[in-house]
Amino acid sequence: MTDNELIWRISGGSGDGIASTSQNFAKALMRSGLHVFTHRHYPSRIRGGHTYTEIRAAADPVTSRGDGYNFLLALGDSFARNPQEEAVYGNEEIKPLSENLDELREGGVIVYDEGLLDPSDIPDFDERVEANDWHVYPLDLRGLAREQGREVMRNTAGVGATCALIGMDLGHVEDLMSDAMPEKILEPNLEILETAYESVLEEYDADAHDVTVPTGEHEEQQVLLSGSDAISYGAIDEGCRFIAGYPMTPWTEVFTIMTNNLPELGGISEQVEDEIAAAAMAVGASHAGVKAMSGSSGGGFALMSEPLGLAEMTETPVVLVEAMRAGPSTGMPTKPEQSDLEHVLYTSQGDSQRVVLAPGTIEEAYEQSRLAFEIAYEYQIPAILLYDQKLGGEMLNVPKSHFDREPNADLGKTLSEAQLAEQPHTPDGKFHRFQHEADDGVSPRSVPGQKGGRYLATGNEHGPSGHINEDPDNRTAQIDRRLEKLAAIRERLDGAGTQTYMGPEEAEYGILTFGSQQGTVREAVEVLNADGHSVKALGVSDMLPFPNAEVEAFIESVDAVLVVEMTASGQFRGLVQKNLGRYGEKLSSLLKYNGNPFEPAEIVDGFESIVVEGSGLDSSTTTFVPAAGD
Amino acid sequence: MSAFSAIGEEREIDRDEYTPGVEPQPTWCPGCGDFGVLKALKQALPEVGRTPEETLLCTGIGCSGKLNSYLDSYGFHTIHGRSLPVARAAKLANPGLEVIAAGGDGDGYGIGGNHFTHTARENHDMTYIVFNNEIFGLTKGQTSPTSPKGHKSKTQPHGSAKEPVKPLSLSLNAGASYVARTAAVNPNQAKDILVEAMEHDGFAHVDFLTQCPTWNKDARQYVPYIDVNGSDDYEFDVTDRVEAAEMMRTTEQALYDGEVLTGRFYVDEERPSYQQEKQAIGEMPEEPLAERYWDDDYEWERSYDRFLDKHA
Ligand SMILES: Cc1ncc(C[n+]2csc(CCOP(=O)(O)OP(=O)(O)O)c2C)c(N)n1
Numbered sequence A: 001m002t003d004n005e006l007i008w009r010i011s012g013g014s015g016d017g018i019a020s021t022s023q024n025f026a027k028a029l030m031r032s033g034l035h036v037f038t039h040r041h042y043p044s045r046i047r048g049g050h051t052y053t054e055i056r057a058a059a060d061p062v063t064s065r066g067d068g069y070n071f072l073l074a075l076g077d078s079f080a081r082n083p084q085e086e087a088v089y090g091n092e093e094i095k096p097l098s099e100n101l102d103e104l105r106e107g108g109v110i111v112y113d114e115g116l117l118d119p120s121d122i123p124d125f126d127e128r129v130e131a132n133d134w135h136v137y138p139l140d141l142r143g144l145a146r147e148q149g150r151e152v153m154r155n156t157a158g159v160g161a162t163c164a165l166i167g168m169d170l171g172h173v174e175d176l177m178s179d180a181m182p183e184k185i186l187e188p189n190l191e192i193l194e195t196a197y198e199s200v201l202e203e204y205d206a207d208a209h210d211v212t213v214p215t216g217e218h219e220e221q222q223v224l225l226s227g228s229d230a231i232s233y234g235a236i237d238e239g240c241r242f243i244a245g246y247p248m249t250p251w252t253e254v255f256t257i258m259t260n261n262l263p264e265l266g267g268i269s270e271q272v273e274d275e276i277a278a279a280a281m282a283v284g285a286s287h288a289g290v291k292a293m294s295g296s297s298g299g300g301f302a303l304m305s306e307p308l309g310l311a312e313m314t315e316t317p318v319v320l321v322e323a324m325r326a327g328p329s330t331g332m333p334t335k336p337e338q339s340d341l342e343h344v345l346y347t348s349q350g351d352s353q354r355v356v357l358a359p360g361t362i363e364e365a366y367e368q369s370r371l372a373f374e375i376a377y378e379y380q381i382p383a384i385l386l387y388d389q390k391l392g393g394e395m396l397n398v399p400k401s402h403f404d405r406e407p408n409a410d411l412g413k414t415l416s417e418a419q420l421a422e423q424p425h426t427p428d429g430k431f432h433r434f435q436h437e438a439d440d441g442v443s444p445r446s447v448p449g450q451k452g453g454r455y456l457a458t459g460n461e462h463g464p465s466g467h468i469n470e471d472p473d474n475r476t477a478q479i480d481r482r483l484e485k486l487a488a489i490r491e492r493l494d495g496a497g498t499q500t501y502m503g504p505e506e507a508e509y510g511i512l513t514f515g516s517q518q519g520t521v522r523e524a525v526e527v528l529n530a531d532g533h534s535v536k537a538l539g540v541s542d543m544l545p546f547p548n549a550e551v552e553a554f555i556e557s558v559d560a561v562l563v564v565e566m567t568a569s570g571q572f573r574g575l576v577q578k579n580l581g582r583y584g585e586k587l588s589s590l591l592k593y594n595g596n597p598f599e600p601a602e603i604v605d606g607f608e609s610i611v612v613e614g615s616g617l618d619s620s621t622t623t624f625v626p627a628a629g630d
Numbered sequence B: 001m002s003a004f005s006a007i008g009e010e011r012e013i014d015r016d017e018y019t020p021g022v023e024p025q026p027t028w029c030p031g032c033g034d035f036g037v038l039k040a041l042k043q044a045l046p047e048v049g050r051t052p053e054e055t056l057l058c059t060g061i062g063c064s065g066k067l068n069s070y071l072d073s074y075g076f077h078t079i080h081g082r083s084l085p086v087a088r089a090a091k092l093a094n095p096g097l098e099v100i101a102a103g104g105d106g107d108g109y110g111i112g113g114n115h116f117t118h119t120a121r122e123n124h125d126m127t128y129i130v131f132n133n134e135i136f137g138l139t140k141g142q143t144s145p146t147s148p149k150g151h152k153s154k155t156q157p158h159g160s161a162k163e164p165v166k167p168l169s170l171s172l173n174a175g176a177s178y179v180a181r182t183a184a185v186n187p188n189q190a191k192d193i194l195v196e197a198m199e200h201d202g203f204a205h206v207d208f209l210t211q212c213p214t215w216n217k218d219a220r221q222y223v224p225y226i227d228v229n230g231s232d233d234y235e236f237d238v239t240d241r242v243e244a245a246e247m248m249r250t251t252e253q254a255l256y257d258g259e260v261l262t263g264r265f266y267v268d269e270e271r272p273s274y275q276q277e278k279q280a281i282g283e284m285p286e287e288p289l290a291e292r293y294w295d296d297d298y299e300w301e302r303s304y305d306r307f308l309d310k311h312a
């Protein structure tokens, strides 16, 4: 939380290069010594449609999108459909400007491309500008770009204008452009950048508004990464060299990053016919002794249900990632939600014998991606990394040193041929791969091609050498052993400290959340305590096995708890109650499922009216579900 | 030194090595054609010189899926229809393994049909045996994708209105580089075809006619059979796609007219396997990936050194 912050929003149409322009600008801000956090909003459409990216930059760490924003760069939407009165989409051409006004803070700055946008299309525009004390700078960005190069370079003109208006020099932006662009387009882009910068300074008085770039300094080198980058790098650092997948938003990001990087690391990536094949291939590769992963989003993950169960039953280590988006069915493909929680916990027949981790931040995404592999291979169990469109796509600066860790390609309890010779076998030489008694329930495994290791892996219940066996005593021994692994994993996770505590240790009230809402909750907790409330929060990552003791202690330590999650039915609250067997009267819910992630203020407001005042909630974007007994 | 010393080992192999002590006798019904596959495979494996511990036999679910319960090797009894993706991934992970996938007609041509067409298209270097009994055996006699039109069963009481799948034609068009049909009643040909299939560098598909006397009582026992490669009545070139396609259509129709034609229908020794294609574009290492995890000298690369600078 800082006083001076820049929240810069660049808006336009899909396909207009908003993503790459904003990424470079975020990096420039980071290089200038600031902490940055990005939030993107885009439609499920390739060309056109209202899209924006927001960059929040401040001298102190930022963990969330802000409440509203203070600088709008509205570019045109090159692919907007023709305005038609009756059409559901209305006038798309003006949306980069009109759709973004509601959240612009008082005193905010608007730069718009007057070559493409005409505010007279927006009802009451001038009145709103006046009422909100907005400072409006119309610029012919398109014309400027056309003069020096090509029309598509108007993004660059917009960045130049931005820098002039917030008092930022062009050095870092120019460096980044030089790194990223080939000579031929670099020249005109630099021209455009500087021309826009200078003409704004000539034409306008930038001191007329209060929005300026903050100044800051980093103590050590920073890198700007997305959650998808972090998950991929975690996998690579654990020696994962095999991935199979089928494209689906937003999981495609991890799949793409892995696919681009694996060949140069001597790994294998396979784009296959469907997600059943993808998960089955990860299982097959792992069975043959390679660290392997697959993943998808809701619908594709549903297809992985049976291979997931096969991995559970055959005790094949594998990591699956599930990038949630708003459901059910095709839902809203590019919008975040956390409502696949129960799907991932319980899909596939039989009692779940899997691990589910839901990292809360980009740092945790890296750490827990690694942890998922470690646990999968140490305990021969499928581990699922559950995240969402928000965490996957947002970018944050992280100290580079966070990633300076040893690689780990260990396969866990996998025996060498020499070790296999010492192990129990059937009289005819079949290896007892699934022994009834094993430390932590983990019976060591062999890999096809090894001498002395042959066994049968099967999805049927089986005896020690893998042969199908329905004897009741064997059945009980095998399932008990497999479940014993979860108890051991619980202990292992307790040592890893995967839950995140926020706010003061002693507090009157608590907020519970899971996964990607952590950063927003963190900011809300800071605001609430600064406002005189006494609140702490717990961000839970371990969904299965659940950290019962920790969550129970947290709930016990406060008078009332607000559970914050992006689901419509309170799935996470249900999970807490299922695991702890009580607290129905102590937990109330703040839910959001309209396709946009929480803003800190929504949590602050929700907390104040629900927990403190004990009243309901008057909000159009979030929903309140009272505690039982209310 | 390889961590997998069973791979490539040269030694005499005894047929009995493939008979598991745990379950030496299959539970298939008396007279079941599945016995014929087991027997042919037990003969073929020593002939190609593959020992139980360098062989990975992946099966689906069905009576046929029990094959690896009765054949001793590394085995993976997967789920219904999914033996192929499990098998081909294992092959990519460790190309030194002899990888065989097997399952029923329902398993391979029905629920797993998507994997069948794509594995054939990609030409993975493996053998795929489909136990074609024209019926769902394990679930007690329902109509299967290869049951003839008009086939009556408890789930098709008025006789199936569907044309059967044409497995050989499907395989050819999908891209398999070795396509054959044999029958359980023809053990010598079956063994020879399995040997060829395993030795073939690419996707070898064997449609194996296996009578199911329990549920398919009316069906032929697949006798008498004719070997199209040895018969003067059929002249075609197995390396010619067009002639092969023609012969396949004839064969598929003949089966429903009561004539059992078997043999090799298409053989393409020129086409590179998927592994070779992938290596040629730098997407697959030359050394088996599975070996790397056992190499103490291997320097595992990390993202910190390789990728982080571009994020700075
Ligand atoms: C997903 C799924 N659906 C259905 C089944 C039930 N099932 C088991 S085997 C089988 C069909 C067996 O027929 P086929 O594949 O031809 O094998 P056969 O028994 O004839 O050898 C079915 C439907 C299953 N195990 N899994």
Ligand code: SF4
Residues within 6 Å of the ligand: B027, B028, B029, B031, B032, B033, B034, B063, B064, B133, B137, B138, B211, B212, B213, B214, B215
């Ligand atoms: S039901 Fe048919 S296929 Fe199954 S074992 Fe018996 S005879 Fe063989």
Ligand SMILES: [Mg+2]
Residues within 6 Å of the ligand: B062, B104, B105, B106, B131, B132, B133, B134, B135, B136, B137, B144
């Ligand atoms: Mg069948």
